[in-house]
Amino acid sequence: MDAQLVAFTGVAAGMVAMPGADFTVVVRNALVSRRAGVACALGIAGGLLVHTALAVAGVAAVLVAVPALFRALQLLGGGYVLYLGVRTLWSLWRAQGAPADGSAGARPLRQGFVTNALNPKAPITFLSLLPQFVPAGSPALPRTLLLALIVVGLALVWFPAVALLVDRLGRWLRRPRAARAVAGVTGAVLALLGLVLLSEPLVS
Template sequence: MDNYLLFVFMSILLIILPGPDTAIITKNTISNRKAAGMKTTFGTLTALLIHTLAAVFGLSALILKSAFLFSILKYVGAIYLIFLGCKSIIILMKKQNHASDANDHQRKYENKSFFRQGFLTNLLNPKVAVFFLTFLPQFAGKGDNALLEFLALGLTYTVLTLFWFLIYIYLINLISEFMKKPSTIRVVEGLTGGVLILFGIKLAFEQN
């Protein structure tokens, strides 16, 4: 495996760059505590494993070569991000107009979807599939063990993502007293909703 340490270094830089995964994990951690952030993270990690296997078995290459399949995945992903953004803003408006028992009921309902949010946000992002097909091969060999090396790189990226979000969620909880104030949560809900909608629109209008 060529330049493994360089791969680790580059992966860390890419992982810490904010994106849709970071936005949804931030919102869920602040609004619904650490457990929600962890469930969202594990959803993201599961999607990364699927992207890794898809790249190893050539499914991502098929999507990349087919403009139709790529567009379908892109638009479904964009719609889902916009949906999450709108849902966040709607929840914010409801929290301003309902009593605390209604908020508790809403939080209990949301708790069932944390894993799904992280999973679908990552899985439906075709840019992740493109990333795995363009970035990972630069560090994998070209011999008989290429597929195993490809798989090892994908697993490394997934583990690094896990470590980063564990640290990230821990840091959020360190300042939980401030971050979990109702006024702060409202700001985060609104900003995250707007950011997810922008990510969705950006994804929808990107060229294949």
């Protein structure tokens, strides 16, 4: 058994499961419907595929080498996450209960994809983490591709599972009072994450 591969899988699983913008957006859409939650989860996996391709192609190194490009991506990602949070809170303020903008088929898929694809820390994580698990003397490209695909595979398991769990608890979570509380929390978390992402390039 490849001990490095097992170790990487454990590290990657912890990274994927760590709550953040991806997790919050999945929960937000799963409150609308199971279909919306799963579609959002698949969108996140699609965003990870983009990062996988960038890391394998070496484009992630360009983001490190060109600070202005990295900051621009930070601003785009932070702005989008902030937009999702504010939109959720706005819908809540208008007394519409849980956010209803994720019901359209393509919209939650797009939200998941854009939220992950515009995360500037993902390519840096790929770039810094993957080389540590490439054995000395081994071809870098196939090994790096394998490691990156493991991350995508873990996301394809974790985020749909989160969506299905939220949908399973939906009878309770969709009660008016509970729905408003969850919508308020997810909206506030997204807005806060967006502000953090926006502040990092502005204060650095």
